[in-house]
Amino acid sequence: MKNKSLLKKLVAACLLISMCYVGFLHYKIVENSKLDVPKNADYLIILGARVKGTVPSLALQYRIDHAAMYLKENPNTVAIASGGKGPGEDISEAESIKRELMGYGIDESRIRLEDQSTDTYENIRFSKKFIPEEAESGLLVTNDFHIYRAKMIADDEELKIGGLPARTPIQALLKSYTREYLALTKYFIISLFS
Known part of the structure; x- marks a missing residue:
């Protein structure tokens, strides 16, 4: 009986710690995701996300839309x-980003391609x-x-x-945040031992 009570307390403590951590x-x-975004950054790094064939996923499209708006306001x-190009992708994520930005009227000369990352x-x-080389300020464009x-x-x-946060598609919120909690945990563990 004593062991059962101790086990319940241990489980409750673990749950409480987990909830506090999350x-x-x-x-x-x-x-x-709510920090002020400075104007006139020298560069944006638009992080890739899944491309279906040649079409950006909704999460990537939101990143591109937000980047294009900023680029138009900051010439x-x-x-x-x-x-890079992953499974099920006919073009690299970078190429997909470039095409969409150009569709917004962003001049090709303003876009640089990093198409090897995974x-x-x-x-x-x-x-x-x-x-x-002369750049002093930059922004990362990704979902919030x-x-x-x-x-x-x-x-x-x-x-x-x-950071220049784009919103996260509503249908992907639960999955995105759950995966991010796990990715952050992995990041902290790796940082601890490196």
């Missing part, structure tokens, strides 16, 4: 489209070489749930950069 992560995600900003770490690491972790990864790459 609450903390959620707070940091929301906090980072001196350069765009770095980042993302994850957020590589998106940022490989995009660094496309940043204009992803800004917090993406900025920490950029910081690890010695890239001080702000």
